[in-house]
Structure formats: C-alpha cells, structure tokens
Amino acid sequence: MSRLLREDAPNSLRYISLWCTEPWTWEAWPRLDEAVRSGRNVFPELFGKEFFDYLHSDAGDSAKVFDKAMTTSSRQSAVDFAEYLDLTGIDSVADIGGGQGHVLASLLEKHPALHGTLLDLPKVVAGADPRLRDGGAFSARARLVPGDCRVEIPVRADLYIIKNILEWDDDSTRRTLANVVKAAGSGARVVVVENLVDNSPSMRFTTAMDLMLMLNVGGAKHSEESMAGLMAEAGLTVTAVRPVNPYLHAFEAIVSG
C-alpha cells in the first residue's frame, strides 16, 4: 500500500494524503465538535481569514500541495467526464472553478471545433494546464478568466460545467448558481458534478472529506435532494441526475426562460 504514497505510482495518493495532513488541519480538527454544533467552519476564527484567502496569501506550500492533490484526483475524473458528456449542438463550454483546466483540456482534445473558458481564482488560473496557455496546443480555442465565481461570472457559453466546487457553504453555492444564471442565455445547459454522500460506493471517503470541508470552508457534500433543491431555487430546471463513474454524479440542467 505504501507504493501509493510515491509520486510516480499509477493512481498515486501522495498529494491527497499530504493535503489531508497539512499543518492547518491539526488546528482545525480539534474544533470539530464546535463546527458540528454550529454548522459553520472554524477557519476564520482560527486564522483570521477565509480558507482560500489564507491558502493563497499565507500558505504557499499548502497551496501547492492542494493544486497537486486536485490535479491527481481530477486527471482520471476529467477523462471519465469527457467520455460521459454529450456535446451535441454545443459550440462553447465554460468550466467554473475548473482548477488548472484538466476537464477543459480533455474536452478540447476530444472535440476539435469546441471553444472553452476556464474561470478560477487568479493564482490557480496562472498555473493552468500549458495546453490552454499561450503557445499551447489549444490556446486558440481556450480563454482563461481569473475571478471569483461568487462575485461575477463574465462568461457567455452554451454549456457551463461546475465540477466539485459546490461543496462549500450554501450561501456561496447560491451566489455561484445565481451568477451562472445571470451570465447564461435562456436555454443554456448547466452540468453540476459532485460526489454525493449517498448512492456512492466511495461513501466513507466522501464522508471524511465532507467533515474536512466543514472545518475549512463550512462546506457540505450534498445528497441528490439538497443539490437538486439549490439548483431549482436558482432558476435551473434539472432534467436528469446520472452517474459519471463509480464516485461522481452529474446533475443535468437547463437555464429556465
């Protein structure tokens, strides 16, 4: 099993393991009882700022571990998701909170006429997949937008992807979904992808991550009902909920007219 901690192991868990044991986690876990009682994250009280602000301005090493953990976990799911997604009639996609852009790069590779936009926090976009950056294989069809999806999503696209990001507090989810609806035209497609705390063989891993997210971003992984409920509240018509792979589900929706 220790081979999984090697960087070069196929399906390496090295950076996921490091991420779950970063210095800040040791200060946050002892406050779990408080977080469970209040339903709120304990991070701002401990560190004086929100989690992602802290990560990017005060904990550069931890931010690097986070990006690598996300890269490892998103690489395989990006391929699965690109296989899953039917892009018939779609000319442009926007990946909101798309990390370094592995999903977007997989889609641009598979669909040679597709255009795509990656929106994520400035420091994350700055380290985007080289294939999406100037001089990269897909640069002519890719746009990189640094920003905060809770504030504004200045991107018009036929299809919006929101994958593994709506697992923070409900207020951030509401603001993000409202911004997507505002940016999109009526009839645009929105696909939300999440690990659910039910119906999943990876339930114990998802539950552990759910508790960690509660500590740092006040997050909560969703059940099918809670996710579909927030999407409907934002003005989205959910048309289907389908498995992408053994641990991810896609919520397919249309922006109501």
Ligand SMILES: C[S@@+](CC[C@H](N)C(=O)[O-])C[C@H]1O[C@@H](n2cnc3c(N)ncnc32)[C@H](O)[C@@H]1O
């Ligand atoms: C768990 S990762 C998922 C990344 C990618 N969607 C995937 O599935 O591989 C969450 C992403 O949300 C981004 N993020 C967090 N807060 C954000 C915000 N306010 N606006 C835009 N992106 C944000 C993080 O930088 C990170 O890339």
